[in-house]
Amino acid sequence: MEEPVRQTFWNVPHWAEIAQYAGGGLAVIIFLYGLWRHIKRWKSGRSEKLEGTFGHRLTLLVKYGLFQGRLSNDAQSLLMHLFIFWGMAVLALATAIATVDWDVAHLLFDYQFLKGNFYLVYELGADLFGLFLVIGLCIAVIRRYIQRPEKLATENPPTFKIDSGALLLMLLGIAITGFIVEALRLASMKPDWAEWAFIGYALSGLFGAMSIDSIEASHFVFWSAHAVLSFVFIAAIPYSKAFHMVSSAVSVYTGNNIPPGRVSEDNEEGVVGITDFTWRQLIQFDGCTWCGRCQDVCPAHAAGWRLSPKNVVLKLNAESGRSAGSSKPENKSDNGGTPEGLGDVVSAEELWGCTTCAACENECPVFIQQPRALIDMRRHLVIEGELGDTLGEVLMKITRYGNSFGQSDRARSKWTQGLDFKLKDARKEAVEYLWFVGDYASYDARVQEVSRAVARLFHAAGLDFGILNESEKGTGNDIRRVGEEGLFDMLREKNLKALSKAKYKKIVTTDPHTYNALKNDYARDMDGVEVVHYTEVLEQLVSERKLEPSRPLNAKVTFHDPCYLGRYNGVYASPRKVLRALGAEVAEMPRTREHSFCCGAGGGRIWMEDSPDTKERPADSRIREAAAVSGVQVLAVACPKDLVMFQDAAKTTGFEDKIAVKDIAQLFLETLNQEVKDEQ
């Protein structure tokens, strides 16, 4: 058998070979020009420090870039995307190898490495990955044009409207012409190793009846088409959605892989014009793949409100492109100019729809921080006073009284009056656990009951704990996410002052929102004090046998992961362990743990009116989901806002008789001996 060897440019006249290099060069120049424009656009953003090490980023890039790790919960799209990406990657590599083999090794050194067994494996591999590419593209076509999930519809394409369709066609064209070229070559040359290129070989049978002349003529036509399509594709990359190959990779690389929900630290005034976002944020917008996974999990979108995180990102990216493309001198707000506002790009209604639940950010395959961008824009609305009446009223109350209920701050610990023991005042005596109670747990009548339950549990376990009484103010977790950074700062200062005067070892909170603020937003001023959620303390008390449930619940319970406890801070195990220790059977809802579905209260939404065209309120949707879990009697919660939202939702949806909404502390109290319960 003659040694198999690659004959790149077989049947290609010399002028065409030169033309190919010229075309390729032109494509690369067009590509580079487009790339440069994107980079220029990114650089127009504000500065932001990159966190994390190079090694860590590289790991991110491999796991989430090359292997698209975030798609792992959607097998179809993972497979589709891996096939297309790796198909194209391997074929591009194969083309590069063939070119080097022919026009470097062979031309300059009269040596070829694409020969023998290596070449056979090369042919096999190229055909295999070409097949993957075609399969991937077929899945994509089926998804986009037959299944047509809502999330793939794109209202505001930042590039051209038929982008996705055009790209799919182009790639299919490249793959098919590639196979035909190979088949024609094999049909003419008839090498005895032809089976290795199994697809080209199978197709070559189709041309068996043709004369060598017409095979060669057709080959040249298809070869030219293949080359032209490939170059058009390369040139089109920076001007189409295909650019996400670059921008998504950069977005993943610059993504800090921190828990979702981080807000901008040093931009109190918020974002006025597009270039007030940081360069990292502009890269994120540019990195959007239009996949719509964020929109699919967004409670605001599900409720039928105007917000879709995907559309916001795409609109911002389009705006970023427009602003970079305009010949007007750059005018950033911080150097005196008046940038064009984003009011026409993203409406106030969209911005106020966000619950900051961070489901979108958690779902995004390319690490876009949607809530952060929305909060940046909200900050500007707050400065401009463009907030609804109800929100403005609540913020005024918080400014004056330090709580969103507009009640006297002196009444903050009034809820303790129903207890037959006195809580320690952590301002006056040292305690191990400082209990930061939070607004809802202090002032809402329904939640006060839960607070008393927690106090009884802690007391029964002999926990050394105390509260700050009226020195505690709302932590401002949601004030910050509403975009009222100045008020948040004021609350933080007051609380830090109160904390600095108290003596304690750890902080325990009943409210996940409070927990998040203290743990993350206050972190740099907290000297590394440990902040724990009461379910974590209960778990510990149970494991130390300081609290022993004596009358097991014997109920089937499902647990709602609060956004600010789960997604934001990764606490999933403790509440479930406690529930199990109580003798409950814990059944999971379909949307659980990091895929938990927000109750709709976060990010200040609890202080705003729902839009009149609401299809289904997030809390209603969630209670339906809980009630649909077979045999579940109780929806257990571990967040004061959840208790309020879901108890209301149970009433309005008529599920009140079917499912009880209870806090874990209340359930716990039910399992204890009568003495503890009656201790009132």
Added chain:
Amino acid sequence: MNIIVLMKMVPDVVEPLEIAEDGKNLDKEAIRMMASESSEHALEQALILKDSVGAEVTVAAIEAPELDDALFSASAKGAVRVIKITPEQDGLRADISASVLKEFIKQECGSPGSDTLIFTGSQAIDDLQGELGPTLAEQLGLPFIGVVTSIKPVEGEEGKVTAIKEYSGGLRGEYEVALPAVVGIQAAEQPSRYVPFAKIRAAMKSGSIESTEITPEVEGRGVEIARMYVPEVTGRAEMIEGDPETVAARLIEIFKQNGILG
């Protein structure tokens, strides 16, 4: 247009009210003070005019605890000048307050011109009769209109405004008012705007509160407070608890006791 908003500080009833030892006043140490709600509306209405037709808004108030916060907030919202009138006053005599404010207006504008509007709150929780506005107008010799919910300049006529006054039973009256005039604002055309805390803080930093001293001249005898006290409990509501049948049984019992049922 030149608008002077005279704000009034009142006890914050969200906080528990305590009576001072003399039994004739509130315990100033124990209570908090805040701008009266209708004062806030007066300021808002002035700011609405500022935004719509252009007006210079000056805010002034007689010294009281926490007045600075209210003035800084007004300044952050867009008042060009904020002025504190010292000293603090005791008692609840609107006529004395009015005479101090009259002196203040004279000091500020001599005799107010035809581009000047003086806003007060229509009422306050410690001035339910709304005496302050009319008394001040009388002392200044200016026209007064109260319980106003909307005000705008008459187009094409300098020195005139149209004011809408609310009557009970859903009636509204439209008045043409020649300036200068004193107007008691009941409610602004829209709820008070929210001013971001960063702006209040900026106003605090610039420390722009002006201060002027006007000693009240107490003339004549006003109404004196004989005793101030927390209302005595005269009757208690009974909460009926239990399942619907128990509740129904108890209701029937009560109806029978009261002769509603035989």
